[in-house]
Amino acid sequence: MNAMQCLEKQGLWADYIAYSKLIKCCISNRAVEEGKLVHKHLLSNGHEPKLFVLSMLLNMYVKFNLLDEAQKLFDEMSERNVVSWTTMISAYSNAKISHKALEFLILMHREGVAPNMYTFSAVLRACDGLLSLRQLHCSIFKYGLESDVFVRSALIDVYARWGELGHALAVFDEFMTGDLVVWNSIIGSFAQNSNGDEALRLFKRMKRAGFRAEQATLTSTLRAVTTLALLELGRQVHVHVLKFDQDLILNNALLDMYCKCGSLADAHGIFSQMRERDVITWSTMIAGLAQNGFSREALALFEKMKLYGPRPNYITVVGVLFACSHGGFLEEGWYYFRSMKKLFGIDPGREHYGCMIDLLGRAGKLEDAVSLLHEMNCEPDAVTWRTLLGACSVHKNADIASYAAKQILKLEPDDVGTYILLSNVYETSQRWKDALDLRKTMRDKGIRKEPGCSWIEVNKKIHTFTFRDMSHPEIDEITGELNKLILKLRGVGYVPDTNFVLKDVEGEQKEDTLQYHSEKLAIxxxxxxxxxxxxxxxxxxxxxxxxxxxxAKLVTETEKRVIVIRDHTASSKSTHQGFELSAAVRAGFPNLSSTANFCLNCSSFI
Incomplete structure (x- = not known):
């Protein structure tokens, strides 16, 4: 820098290659002030450097996240090309200042500068709605860039982000795909939108087309497998992961898949063999143990993390509170909740409050749960209120249930689960008029319960069962065995709980309705x-x-079998509701102590 100052005093300039290297050096060393000195020197005495050098300075300010300085330099440039325009569009897009990115594209058009594939890749990330996305899509056709790999990939990502998976697939299918980037985008789009079936279909199609799966592909595929809880298919994907050995992101995805599929032995094996573990690794294993009924082990692992692992983060504490909730550890839960700010510098968030409300609800402390809910530093969402409603259903508290349900229906007016839970509570409390009024409201609004559906993987084939659907080729044999099994279970104390039937029918009819629930057929x-x-x-x-x-609990005892049922709440976007419901007697996982599984549905150990 001293040499540069000497040059400036003497009114001399080096060649532009030297300046470009100097700017690159400032960027790589995060030398902000030195970069500004270079800028000042280049423009001193009315000197105007070459456009490519100004574009490098512009890029430098963007890399330093100094958007005001970048904008000022951009405004002062007498000449601007596609690189300088794209740099600014990308900067505003990355900074989530969408309106500025879209505005710059319009100004670029007006100045007669044609956008290129990098321009559209950047501005697509700034789409603030489907209207602007469709307009951009038309512009892409206008400039003949619809077949470009980067543009197609960005289009697929943005359509998927707005939930337009059909349009994303149409963009993908429009041209022969010869690049793995586009395959990764389409597979990832379906996996991230919880459409595991289509993601896996595309993965198989990609393999048949001769493409080799890379880390990004396998991460998305594992996510799809996790969504569907297909353990055997997950093990097949694991074989592909072995080629990348100690890839941290892939190993974390594998760990999550095995935890969500209920295979703690495999999850423990992955965790033990990982040479590198980050906060995601530890948090996933802690949550996985808790989700599968090993709450004590989850808390023990958390203590190890505090000694040997990275600093716990927001998600880690959610897993810890989840373990307390599902283990019934009231004192430990209060301790971690009240001290998380002091111990880890983490402010309690909606998920932490949700876990505590769940913990208090399970313990029957419903008034305390309501009080805590009112103390929240953020507005409770429907999931949080639903947690309280579920606890009211277990403990048969109709008054608080009614209060919680009203809050849910303000946020989600047509939530069928809320109507059903509240109706069950009313019936159990013998509030028949309230139950009838609620059902009338459901009929008037056209709200119907989604049919129960369960699926099981047998010999690499998925078998699906729906309530009262008799289309399975072996349904006669299945119902025959089910009748025999129910007769056997009655001998050890099974009595159908007709509180779970939302129908005005007689006792025997209610029992008949329960008998053909989809999970019973699948079992x-x-x-x-x-x-x-x-x-x-x-x-x-x-x-x-x-x-x-x-x-399911009685079947595990009488048939000496292990059953793992994963219900829809395992796919919930709210962390404290994302769990495995294991209706099983412990199978004997290696390296784990002998504890029973804890079921959220009845708040008791199995």
């Missing part, structure tokens, strides 16, 4: 089709009812 099919040593793993679209949970 029986698993008993018929899988070897005795195999775990029966079932995925369900709705929350499992208490009667089916009790049924």
């Amino acid at each position: 029986v099919f698993g008993l018929m089709s899988l070897p005795k040593e195999s775990i029966i793993r079932i995925r369900k679209n709705l929350r499992i009812c208490g009667d089916c949970h009790h049924f």
Whole structure:
């Protein structure tokens, strides 16, 4: 810099290659003040450097996140090309100042500068709605860039972000895809939008087309497998992951997949073998243990993390509170909740409050749960209120249930689950008029309960069962075995819990309705089709009812089988609601102590 100052005093300038290297050096060393000196020197005495040098200065300010300085320099430039325009568009897009990015594209058009593939890739990220996205899509056609790899990838990502998966797939299918970047975008789009079936179909299609899966592809594919809880398919994807050995992101995805699929032995094996572990690794394993009923082990691992691992973050504490909630550890939960700010510098968020409300609800302290809910430093969402409503359903508190349900319906007026839970509470409390009024409201609004659906993987094939659907090719054998099994379970104390039937019918009809719940059919099919040593793993679209949970518990005891049922709340976007519901007697996971699984549905140990 001293040499540069000497040059400035003498009115001399170096060649522009030297300046470009100097600017690159400032960027790589985050030398902000030195970069400003270079800028000042280049413009001293009315000197105007070459456009490519000014563009490098512009890029330097953007890299330093000094957007005001970048804008000032941009405004002073007498000549601007596609690079300088794209630099500014990208800067505003990355800074989430969408209106400025879109405004710059319009100004670029007016100045007669044609955008290129990098311009559109940048501005697509700034789309603030479907209207602007469709307008940009038309502009892409106008400039003949619709087949460009980067533009197609960005288009797919943005359509998926706005939930337009059909349009994303149309963009993908429009041209022969010869680049892995586009494959990664389309597979990732479906996986991130919880459409695991389509993501896996595209992954298979990609493999048949001769493409080799890379880390990004496998991460998305594992996410799809996790959504569907397809353990055997997850193990097949694991084989591809082995090629990348100690990739941290992939190993974290594998760990999450095995935890969500209920295979703690595999998850523990992955965790133990990882040479590098970050906060995501530890948090995933802690949450996985808690989700599968090993709350004590989750808290023990958290203590190890505090000693040997990275500093816990927001998600880690959610997992810890989740473990306290599902283990019934009231004192420990209060301790971690009240001290998380002091111990870890983390302010309690909605998910932390949700876990505590769940913990208090399970303990029957519903008034305390309501008080804590009113103390929240943010507005409770529907999931938080639903947690309280679920606890009211367990403890049969109709007054608080009614209050919680009203709050949910303000946020989600047509939430069928809320109507059903509240109706069940009213019936249990013998508030028949309230229950009838609620059902009338449902009829008037056209609100109907989604049919229960369960699926199970047998011999690499998915078998689906829907309530009262008799289309399965072996349905006669299944219902015959189910009748025999129910008769056997009655001998050990099983009595169908008709509180979970939302119908004005007589007792026997109610029992008949319960008998054909989809998870019961899937369980029986698993008993018929899988070897005795195999775990029966079932995925369900709705929350499992208490009667089916009790049924599954008795089956594990009488048939000496392990059953893992994953219901829809495992896919919830709210962390404190994302759990595995294991209706099983512990299978004997290696390296884990002998604890029973804890079921959120009845707040008791199995």
